Amino acid sequence: MNRRAEEPSLSIVMLTEGIYLSKVNPNSGLDSVSFYELTDNNWDFILSSALKENQCQNLNATVTLGSHLYQSFQLEKPTVPKDEWPVALPFLLKDLITERVTDIVADGVELGDSNKIQAYVVVKRFVEQLKQVLDHRNVKLLKISPEDEVWAHARQDVPAYMLLHRSQKSDFKIGAFVNQGSIFQRTIRGVESPITGEYANSLQIDALALELQRSMDYLSSQLKQVQINKLFLCCDDENNEELREALQERLNVMVEPLLLVDTQHQSGEVLVNETYQLGLKGANLYPPHLQPKKEMFNLDVVAASWLVLFLIMMAIYSVYSYKNHQLDEQISAASQQANQLTSELTVLKNKLSAHKPSPAKLAAVERLRVDVKTKQKSLKVISSFDSELQVGYSGIMSGLSSIDRSDISLTSIDITDGKMNIQGLAKSPEVIPSWVQQFKNEMNLVGRNFESLSIGRDENNVVIFSLRSKSGDRD
Template structure:
């Protein structure tokens, strides 16, 4: 059980780790960027392996994820024809495609590449396992996870946020001057300038050395202008550890055909810049590809044992729960069986009592006859009640409605009202007054809906206009 708890704690610790660290391995020092702070550790006395091991021994780096930036002295570069393969397979195929260009065996190198802008070639980076193997051993001993390995040429392309097409002159301590050219922040050209040694500025300033550097750079600029037509290189940035960048900028701007400026606003060393920007962008090159990473063994002995223990506990719990349910169901069945026996006994007794209390046929016939008499009397009462309601309500409403329709041009002489009929006769002033008076019926609730069966308009013996109106309740 304790092993299981420790295993879960260890897995939890790995999954919750979010620390990101970038380390640049340059010729002069190991640079480490962590929590936006960059520190440098000289490799002059101990070498980069012991320096890195001592650095990662600090507790703050435990269980962290590491990105390594390699200086150009740790790897080689080649330009070859673009392979007819998907880019995700280049890291596997490139060692075989480069076997004729390198002295080492295919199994002793790691390679990756990136397509050159507007070209059918790629820039291939080759890392010897003589560098990779001790690096992996140090990281494993320090209990940190290696995320990826980047060549410095790729990181330099992401260090200037405003410019996408530019030239870069950089020089880290104890190394040569290097020129890189970038199109869309992807490298398309790199060159190491030999024969020019730093420093060129400061107390040991040498105009002749600067002239030599400017000459080599101008040759590179002219070459790029003739070979890469889709990009215009009008800007050169400088980042040199052993130089006063402002002095070198002024000196080169006087000698070159492009505008020259410093890469960083503040005075920063190359290792500080590389380690800082290694975590800030998505890179297409990785010299530690997925097929080299150790496969995670999910079915280790502790994991399998813990799994079986969990399965056993689940099955035991399920068995106990089922036993409890079965015991409860058996109790319910016993109780219901007893109730069933009692109810069957009561049913038998009631059937016996029912047989003793059967009514005689004469009584049943009397019940049927009495029910028929009750239904007939209820029908008579309903008819009488309907007639009384109509008498009490209907006639008074009609008379009130006729009185409200009184006019000066019509005089009623006789009104006859029954349950379903309304007959009216009288003397109109003119024959045309009768239709207008009848139209007013629709405004009275007690008169609306009457169907007029007959309307007679004529004159009596005294030549006076008379009318008779016979109406029926609507729908009857």
């Protein structure tokens, strides 16, 4: 089965004695482990030679560092999100390290249910140099793991255990692990390997057992809810079975080899396999902010973009060409229709010019039109006159008769164009205004105003009066 591009296909372990390297076979897992001894401090040259010898190109690598290449600290759990730990931890560790904050790389893992984390620190210059060596061989660096983090996952079937391990050219180390988390690391000084086989030394074994017991007692006092009752062994240059029996006699915990197989492997070989099994889980001393940003526009992406753009442009061109073709057909049809209508217009104009009326007929029509207008005006005047007569005379006479009084006698009533002039006799002058006031009670007389009132006496000394209506006063 082919692995995804971001899965490791090369496992590298860098310990004190040298570099262990193994490629991943897609069908059978890890190939055999190759070892390259380090002399002086030329690890970059040795690693480059090892990659070239094993034809390691276009691979994804995970690297495990020996404890001599990093530092570890236990800290209170930061309050920042976990994905921000690689950026925040250098500032939290600045009082515990001698390097500047900008010169280190850090990451950490949580310690079980406690409120602490295990933090790991490596020099940034080392990470950059390691990446440069791998890039030279087109090997992509995915992860850098500390050795203790890999040992913590070596026996996932045991929730809590101690591990006594030693690689070539290094001291004995004690590690304690709970729920795949490293909670304790210690290097034992003064015990020189080998201490088994032909170099067996009971005093050395006693010293080693004493240091182990001290570490167990310390852990017992620190871990209230966890009991560690197993000790695993993985020591290079030692007879692990002989060492197991010697420590079993001196300690009150179960002592077993780390690996379940009978064949004894070097620590570096074990770490290569465990690093491969661990994959990308756990602490990573190659955090995302150091990794190269993924190029959004490489050659393949640009070529694909141009192809997609070309196809889009061709599709747009095809659509507009089709629409233009349809519009051309519509224009052609409209032009034909316009030509047809123009022809019809020409025919109709010819017919119109052929049907012009004669001057005699036009003059007769004009005379008839004038005659009609004259008769319409006459009818209108007659209708108006009839209406005024019907309303004016009969209404006024009816209204005057309704207010007939014995002290007023009318001698003359003149109604012309809506104006009303009245002349008459009165018993006395003062009855005339009261009589006029009664006009407002009659519908046909209400609203009539008079422009002048003249009162006098005739030769018989009888009071006469004359009322003249206002100009424009209409019924």
